Structure formats: structure tokens, C-alpha cells
Amino acid sequence: MSVPPHRVHDQVRLPGEQLQTLIEALRLLGYRVMGPKVAEGAIVYDELTSAAELPVGWTDEQKGGSYRLVKRNDGAAFGYALGPHSWKKYLHPAVHRLWKAKREGNGFEISEETPEVPKLAFLGVRACELHAIAIQDKVLTQGVFRDPIYSSRRENVFIVAVNCSQPGGTCFCESMGTGPQATFGFDLALTEINVNGRHDFLVEAGTDRGTEMLQKIPHEGATEKEKKTVAEIAAQAAQHMGRQLNTHEIKELFYRSLEHPRWDEVAERCLNCANCTMVCPTCFCTTVEDVTDLAGTEAERWRKWDSCFTADFSYIHGGSVRASRKSRYRQWLTHKLATWIDQFGSSGCVGCGRCITWCPVAIDLTEEVLAIRQAGSTDSAALPTKEEQ
Amino acid sequence: MLDSLRPVLAEHPFLSDLSPRHLDLVVGCASNVRFEAGKYLFREEEDANQFYIIREGKVAVEIRTPHRGPLTVQTVSAGEILGWSWLLPPYQWHFDARAVEPTRAIALDGKCLRVKCENDHDLGYELLKRFAQIMEQRLEATRLQVLDIYGNPS
Amino acid sequence: MSPTNPDPMVPTPFRVQRVRQETHDTFTLELEPARGGNGFSFQAGQFNMLYVFGVGEVPISISGDPTRSKMLVHTTRAVGTVTKAMRRLKRGDILGVRGPFGSHWPVEVAAGSDVVIVAGGIGLAPLRPAMYELLSRRDQYDKVVLLYGARTPEEILFPRELERWRAHFDLEVHVTVDRAMGGWRGNVGVVTTLIQKAPFNARSTTAMVCGPEVMMRFTVMELLKRGVKTDNIHISMERNMKCAIGFCGHCQFGPVFVCKDGPVFVYGRIKDLLTKWEI
Structure with missing residues (x-):
């Protein structure tokens, strides 16, 4: 995927306790700060009023179909990989009313929604998620039309990235070229360091407003040695990816594998539950629902997240275009890894691994890609079968 | 009369590339025919002893239905071939063929051709190849009709 | 860009001037902008999203004359909930319109052939x-x-x-x-x-x-x-559509979005997908 060049900024050192100052400074500017906290047995994104709400001392253990919170033996605030939520829940809301209409005579009058656009700061955005946001920017704001809901929310967001030091068991951002280090798309990027049990942060500003924000918070210069740790932590994280995915000519691979027998095999396991599309940080599909009151005098149109795994998704008079489970899984994966490239110039996958962790039957897209690569496609027997491990 | 039909048959796409010797054999079984609108070229269960190369007009191939009258399943018009039951036993028509417009055609005598094909298998093969193609086209068209693609899907 | 509402998701009211039954299950609607204005310009082959109050919205191709754009004309088949409700509309009723959307027939390009x-x-x-x-x-x-x-x-x-x-x-x-x-x-x-x-x-x-x-x-x-x-x-081509502007994802056909890359396609662009099932 195309990535803007790495912006080189000087790292400074932010004492751990100053995270609270950062949150307060953002709140003072009118931002609602959204960040990680422990809730419902997972690390989720929610509003933070204090740094004390961060998941200090927690980490996550992830594998196919499994996610568990585990106590760390230190006080790291960002010592986990990723939770089930992605930032799209704020930028591309799951449910949104588009307009209301009222019956008048034999017609109706539509009143457009002018919703209050929340001013949000995201704290704890991973590199893969920065890429996911950039991908949704491309889909929803850079075509012929702009999605006004997404655009208005996106314009306001202040992004504090936190570099990943502990990739999860289902992560593969290294393979997708989307991590583990944040290289663009942030106002501030933090790297958590542990020096003799003291958790401080190395901070780099990515924008002018990031620099301005940094000036409001007490910080120190970082030593040369400390500055080097940012790259070291990233390099070390890159070594600990739970999964790998070979993206070599992946578009061509999928385009010639539409009738690959593997689709039948995966269809036997896939429940078509749509979990993967809900947790995916780039999946953008929606549907609209038209509702009326009982009297039939008022109507509303709602936009809701939708999933290509439902039978209704492709319904045209007479039936679903994708009637089989197999065709729906194929649509999802082929879109994500192949047709997305033709549509938007990059892969639709950032390697966050959420679809693997949150699949109730542990379907693993990296495994599916490998199987499709190895078994040869139906359209061509001679495939490049570069080993992936 | 036969001489006048020879160039017409020679130029028809159905008989194109036929050797002069084979063309002569076919011409020897050909005759001009004419049907007024409404007249039947043949009826179901009658002996099938010819096929037609339509030169002008239009012929409806019909099936009789007990309560709804004749149902047209195909029309054959200028340039097209009508009828292949003469080729295969029991040499009987399975449909009615009715001129819906004043129609001119060349009739090829099936009995005459059958004898010539038995005597000259090369001619038989040439004719079978050509009829096989027509049958294939009709079969494909029939399959599409059976699909009822314009029908209400719900 | 859409000549109707500046927000492409908000329908503009059009008034039904005439409903004509065409065949037993098809009908034609003639519509005029309810708030006045200069008719409706479009290119042959494009479609609109038509909204029936409280029932829903469906994509319907435009069947009228692009060279006489005063009246907006749609012909469709009463086959689903929305189109069946549409057939019951009377002169004077209001319908919501978003559009026109999509690609058009190559009428200009065909000149000379x-x-x-x-x-x-x-x-x-x-x-x-x-x-x-x-x-x-x-x-x-x-x-x-x-x-x-x-x-x-x-x-x-x-x-x-x-x-x-x-x-x-x-x-x-x-x-x-x-x-x-x-x-x-x-x-x-x-x-x-x-x-x-x-x-x-x-x-x-x-x-x-x-x-x-x-x-x-x-x-x-x-x-x-x-x-x-x-x-x-x-x-x-025809596919399920909810937004008509490439955001809802429903109309994907391989790499193309039927709503914005189509509905009219050069055959060569999509021929490989047409013979694959359930794309």
C-alpha cells in the first residue's frame, strides 16, 4: 500500500504521569478523549476522563476464535495488542439517522439531519488502525461523492497514536506493511518505555497542532539512547507477529481463484455470522432502513452497518445473487484482499487480526490465503507457490 | 426450372461449400413452392418427406393445445430452413407449420434425398453436418424459451 | 453531480403527473419536480433512486426522453414491496427522487457507426x-x-x-x-x-x-x-443498491460498483465475471 514518507520528528520524553495532563489538555480544548479501558472482559474504546481508566497492567492473549485478558507483571498502560473495537465506530457510526419525513397532504416534507458532530480525540491508535483510517478516508471521502457523516467527524479528530510493543497472536501488520510503528496520520505518536519499572513515553509530533499540544505538557529531552529505543521496540514487535501473510501478486491470485475448491471447504466452517465484518476496521458496507410510526405520518431513514455475509445483502427481485455461504465468504475475502486494490488503490486488510480472533469458529484468513496459494487455482495449474513460513 | 434453382441453392449459406457434384444431387430434388397466408406447409403426424428453404414470407411452427388453440413456438422466415423430420425415422412431422404471410420457398424432396444420401454417404454427412448445426441452434433457442427469462421471478 | 439535492442521500420531492399501466405488471410514472425548477436532465441509461414515503427506496432506470427533460419518466415492473406501492400512486402524489446516477449508453461515441x-x-x-x-x-x-x-x-x-x-x-x-x-x-x-x-x-x-x-x-x-x-x-447490469453513490457496498460485482462504474458497462470490462456464479 502507498504510505506517505516517514515524518522525522524529534522524540521527546514524557513522564508517565503526564499522560493525565495530556488528557486534561485535550479535554480543555473541547475534545472528548476516547481510549482503551477494560470493560466486559476486553479492552474496548470508550470515553476517558482520567489516565487511571487506562488498562494499566493488562494485556490480551489472542488466537483463532479466542481472546483473553491477562494480568501483566508490570504497569504498562498500553501493553496489549488490540481489542474488538476499532475507531470506525466513532468515524463511521454503526447506526445513524439520515433524515426524517412527515406526511403532508398527499406528499411529505423531509427534514435533513444536522447532527452535532462530536469533537473527538483518539488515544492509543495503533499503526494498523492509522492505516485503516486512511483506507476509510479513501473510500468515504476521496471519490466522486463524499460521505458527509464520516467527513464531518473525521475532520475534527485529534489522533494520539501509541506504538505497538506487544503484537497479538493473530496480528500480521508486518506482512501488510501497516505496522507495527506509526509512521503517518497522527498528531502525536507515543512509545511506551519501561525504565526500571517506570513507565514513560517517548513522543513525536506529526502535525503542527500535535506540536502545539506537546508544548502544553511538561516533557524532557530524550537521550540519544532513548530515541533509538523507538525503532528497537518496533523491530522487536515486528519479530513477534502471531501470523504472516504472503501478499505477492495477491490480486492476481484471487482473480484466478474464484472457483477454487477451498471456498467449498471454508464454507463448511463459516457460520456467516458477520463478526469479521463488524470487527474489521476497514469494512464500510451499510444498508438503509426506512421506518414509519404506527399512524404512517412520520418516516425516518436510518443508515446501519451491513455485512456481505447476509442473504439480503445481494438481494434483487427473485433472490440473492450470493445465495450460498461459500459465495459470501469468497466475496468478503476477495474484496478485502484483491478487488479493493482495483477499487481504492490498496489492500483492504491492515493485518490487525481481529477477524481471526473474533471468528467463533476460528477461520483464519492467513490460513485461507495459504491454502488457496498452495492448492493451485482452478483456472491455472501453474501458480507461484512461494512458501509462507 | 431446375437450372434456375441451381444458382439460388449454390448461394444459400446452408449449402455453401458443397461440392458441385453434391450440389447437383440436391438440385435434382428441389422445386419451387408457394403458400398463401393461412395455408399449412405440413401438419403434425403427416409423413415428413421434404424440407424447405424459405425465400420470402414467414411460417409459424405450432403445437395444438386442446383448449387454447395453436401455440406458436417458433417462426421461420426468409433465409431460414424449415423441417428436419424427413431425415430421421419414422419420417413424420411433429408440429404444424402454417404460413402466416404469403410464403415462397424451395422444397427439397426428402425421399429423393434419403436415397441419394444412402448411395453417397459423403453427401449424407455433408447434409447431416448442416442439419446438426440447425438443430443445435434450435435447441439452444428452445432452452432459453424454457427458461422463461422475462417471466416474473417472484 | 446530482441535480437534485446537494446531499446525495436526501431525496427531492417529485409530483406524480401520470401513472400509466403498460403491461399486466409494468407501469410508467411521469414526474415533475414538486418545488418547481427546470425539469430533470440525465443521460440515456442512468437511473434514479425512487422513494415511496414510509415504504422504501429502489433504483429504477429512467425511461424518458433525455432531449426533452421537462418530465421525469420511469418505467418499472411491480415486483417488490416498493414498486408495488409505487404502482398504487395517483396523480398529485409525491415521490422522493435521488439521482441521476451511474454511467450511460455510448450514444455520442457511436456516431459514425x-x-x-x-x-x-x-x-x-x-x-x-x-x-x-x-x-x-x-x-x-x-x-x-x-x-x-x-x-x-x-x-x-x-x-x-x-x-x-x-x-x-x-x-x-x-x-x-x-x-x-x-x-x-x-x-x-x-x-x-x-x-x-x-x-x-x-x-x-x-x-x-x-x-x-x-x-x-x-x-x-x-x-x-x-x-x-x-x-x-x-x-x-443490475444489482442490489442502497446508496447509489458507492458507499453502501451492496452493488459490487467483482472490482466494479454497478452504481457508479455502471450500470452500463463495456462488455470487455466485465466479461470474465459474467460466467462465474454468485459474484
Whole structure:
């Protein structure tokens, strides 16, 4: 995927306790700060009023179909990989009313929604998620039309990235070229360091407003040695990816594998539950629902997240275009890894691994890609079968 | 009369590339025919002893239905071939063929051709190849009709 | 960009001027902007999202004359909840309109060549604007041929117009039906059987095809057999659509979005997908 060049900024050192100052400074500017906290047995994104709400001392253990919170033996605030939520829940809301209409005579009058656009700061955005946001920017704001809901929310967001030091068991951002280090798309990027049990942060500003924000918070210069740790932590994280995915000519691979027998095999396991599309940080599909009151005098149109795994998704008079489970899984994966490239110039996958962790039957897209690569496609027997491990 | 039909048959796409010797054999079984609108070229269960190369007009191939009258399943018009039951036993028509417009055609005598094909298998093969193609086209068209693609899907 | 509302997701009210029953299950709506204005401009082949108050919204191709844009005309089949509710609309009722959306027939590009239009069933509706446009500048084309197939004589769409067109000395119009009872004197057989006999120069022909997907596939095969070039054949696709502006994801057909890359496609662009199932 195309990535803007790495912006080189000087790292400074932010004492751990100053995270609270950062949150307060953002709140003072009118931002609602959204960040990680422990809730419902997972690390989720929610509003933070204090740094004390961060998941200090927690980490996550992830594998196919499994996610568990585990106590760390230190006080790291960002010592986990990723939770089930992605930032799209704020930028591309799951449910949104588009307009209301009222019956008048034999017609109706539509009143457009002018919703209050929340001013949000995201704290704890991973590199893969920065890429996911950039991908949704491309889909929803850079075509012929702009999605006004997404655009208005996106314009306001202040992004504090936190570099990943502990990739999860289902992560593969290294393979997708989307991590583990944040290289663009942030106002501030933090790297958590542990020096003799003291958790401080190395901070780099990515924008002018990031620099301005940094000036409001007490910080120190970082030593040369400390500055080097940012790259070291990233390099070390890159070594600990739970999964790998070979993206070599992946578009061509999928385009010639539409009738690959593997689709039948995966269809036997896939429940078509749509979990993967809900947790995916780039999946953008929606549907609209038209509702009326009982009297039939008022109507509303709602936009809701939708999933290509439902039978209704492709319904045209007479039936679903994708009637089989197999065709729906194929649509999802082929879109994500192949047709997305033709549509938007990059892969639709950032390697966050959420679809693997949150699949109730542990379907693993990296495994599916490998199987499709190895078994040869139906359209061509001679495939490049570069080993992936 | 036969001489006048020879160039017409020679130029028809159905008989194109036929050797002069084979063309002569076919011409020897050909005759001009004419049907007024409404007249039947043949009826179901009658002996099938010819096929037609339509030169002008239009012929409806019909099936009789007990309560709804004749149902047209195909029309054959200028340039097209009508009828292949003469080729295969029991040499009987399975449909009615009715001129819906004043129609001119060349009739090829099936009995005459059958004898010539038995005597000259090369001619038989040439004719079978050509009829096989027509049958294939009709079969494909029939399959599409059976699909009822314009029908209400719900 | 849409000449209706500046927010592409908000419908603009249009007033029903006329509802005309076409065949037993198809009908035509004539609409005018409820708030006045200069009619509705669009290009042949484009579609609108039509909203029936409290019922829902569906994509419907525009069937009117792009050269006379005062009235917005849609022809559709009453087949789902929304279109059935649409058929019950009366003169004066209000309908929500978003659009026009999508690509259009290559009417301008076809100048200088022969044009063959092949329509099946309700597929004549999105091609009628192209016919109007071709006729409005007939001198720019060589031969113009319309081949139309319907299920039965009773289900022929726009029969009076077809008769009128057939009377044009510079148009070849051939209609066929899949089956007919005794009274029908026209052709019987699928529309694909008309292609081999139709008078056009395959080497320099632009073909525009619309109908059920199966009909389009077989039509394209016949056109290719005649020698029409892959990139001169255009077909109009149909898929589920919720937004019509490329955001909802429903209309994806492989790498293309039918709403914004289509509905009219150069056949060569999508031919590999047409023979794959459930794409």
C-alpha cells in the first residue's frame, strides 16, 4: 500500500504521569478523549476522563476464535495488542439517522439531519488502525461523492497514536506493511518505555497542532539512547507477529481463484455470522432502513452497518445473487484482499487480526490465503507457490 | 426450372461449400413452392418427406393445445430452413407449420434425398453436418424459451 | 453531480403527473419536480433512486426522453414491496427522487457507426432514452437496428412506440416473442435468433444490450459470432443498491460498483465475471 514518507520528528520524553495532563489538555480544548479501558472482559474504546481508566497492567492473549485478558507483571498502560473495537465506530457510526419525513397532504416534507458532530480525540491508535483510517478516508471521502457523516467527524479528530510493543497472536501488520510503528496520520505518536519499572513515553509530533499540544505538557529531552529505543521496540514487535501473510501478486491470485475448491471447504466452517465484518476496521458496507410510526405520518431513514455475509445483502427481485455461504465468504475475502486494490488503490486488510480472533469458529484468513496459494487455482495449474513460513 | 434453382441453392449459406457434384444431387430434388397466408406447409403426424428453404414470407411452427388453440413456438422466415423430420425415422412431422404471410420457398424432396444420401454417404454427412448445426441452434433457442427469462421471478 | 439535492442521500420531492399501466405488471410514472425548477436532465441509461414515503427506496432506470427533460419518466415492473406501492400512486402524489446516477449508453461515441440495440422484456425501458437520442440525431449514424424480445405479445413494452419506430424508413425494428397464440403474426423465438439476420455491419457496430442477465450473455455470444468487437458491446447490469453513490457496498460485482462504474458497462470490462456464479 502507498504510505506517505516517514515524518522525522524529534522524540521527546514524557513522564508517565503526564499522560493525565495530556488528557486534561485535550479535554480543555473541547475534545472528548476516547481510549482503551477494560470493560466486559476486553479492552474496548470508550470515553476517558482520567489516565487511571487506562488498562494499566493488562494485556490480551489472542488466537483463532479466542481472546483473553491477562494480568501483566508490570504497569504498562498500553501493553496489549488490540481489542474488538476499532475507531470506525466513532468515524463511521454503526447506526445513524439520515433524515426524517412527515406526511403532508398527499406528499411529505423531509427534514435533513444536522447532527452535532462530536469533537473527538483518539488515544492509543495503533499503526494498523492509522492505516485503516486512511483506507476509510479513501473510500468515504476521496471519490466522486463524499460521505458527509464520516467527513464531518473525521475532520475534527485529534489522533494520539501509541506504538505497538506487544503484537497479538493473530496480528500480521508486518506482512501488510501497516505496522507495527506509526509512521503517518497522527498528531502525536507515543512509545511506551519501561525504565526500571517506570513507565514513560517517548513522543513525536506529526502535525503542527500535535506540536502545539506537546508544548502544553511538561516533557524532557530524550537521550540519544532513548530515541533509538523507538525503532528497537518496533523491530522487536515486528519479530513477534502471531501470523504472516504472503501478499505477492495477491490480486492476481484471487482473480484466478474464484472457483477454487477451498471456498467449498471454508464454507463448511463459516457460520456467516458477520463478526469479521463488524470487527474489521476497514469494512464500510451499510444498508438503509426506512421506518414509519404506527399512524404512517412520520418516516425516518436510518443508515446501519451491513455485512456481505447476509442473504439480503445481494438481494434483487427473485433472490440473492450470493445465495450460498461459500459465495459470501469468497466475496468478503476477495474484496478485502484483491478487488479493493482495483477499487481504492490498496489492500483492504491492515493485518490487525481481529477477524481471526473474533471468528467463533476460528477461520483464519492467513490460513485461507495459504491454502488457496498452495492448492493451485482452478483456472491455472501453474501458480507461484512461494512458501509462507 | 431446375437450372434456375441451381444458382439460388449454390448461394444459400446452408449449402455453401458443397461440392458441385453434391450440389447437383440436391438440385435434382428441389422445386419451387408457394403458400398463401393461412395455408399449412405440413401438419403434425403427416409423413415428413421434404424440407424447405424459405425465400420470402414467414411460417409459424405450432403445437395444438386442446383448449387454447395453436401455440406458436417458433417462426421461420426468409433465409431460414424449415423441417428436419424427413431425415430421421419414422419420417413424420411433429408440429404444424402454417404460413402466416404469403410464403415462397424451395422444397427439397426428402425421399429423393434419403436415397441419394444412402448411395453417397459423403453427401449424407455433408447434409447431416448442416442439419446438426440447425438443430443445435434450435435447441439452444428452445432452452432459453424454457427458461422463461422475462417471466416474473417472484 | 446530482441535480437534485446537494446531499446525495436526501431525496427531492417529485409530483406524480401520470401513472400509466403498460403491461399486466409494468407501469410508467411521469414526474415533475414538486418545488418547481427546470425539469430533470440525465443521460440515456442512468437511473434514479425512487422513494415511496414510509415504504422504501429502489433504483429504477429512467425511461424518458433525455432531449426533452421537462418530465421525469420511469418505467418499472411491480415486483417488490416498493414498486408495488409505487404502482398504487395517483396523480398529485409525491415521490422522493435521488439521482441521476451511474454511467450511460455510448450514444455520442457511436456516431459514425451502425447501432444495434438489443432489448429483452423490461430491458427496453432503460434503452428507450437511447432510442430517443439516436433518433434526435439520426443523421450521425449509419444503420440503426432495434431488436426486441418479450415473453408474449401481451407483454411487449411500448407497443405503440415500437410500431411508430417500425414505420421509420431509416430504422430496422424487429420484435419477437417467446411464445404466442394464434392471432400473433410477428416473430416467435428468442431475441438472440434475430441477431444473425439483422442488417448491420458488424465491423463498425456499437451494440447496446439490456435485459435479464441470461439473455444478455446469449445476446453477446451472437453479437461476437457476427463479428462485433468486444469493446463495442455495452450491457446494463443490475444489482442490489442502497446508496447509489458507492458507499453502501451492496452493488459490487467483482472490482466494479454497478452504481457508479455502471450500470452500463463495456462488455470487455466485465466479461470474465459474467460466467462465474454468485459474484
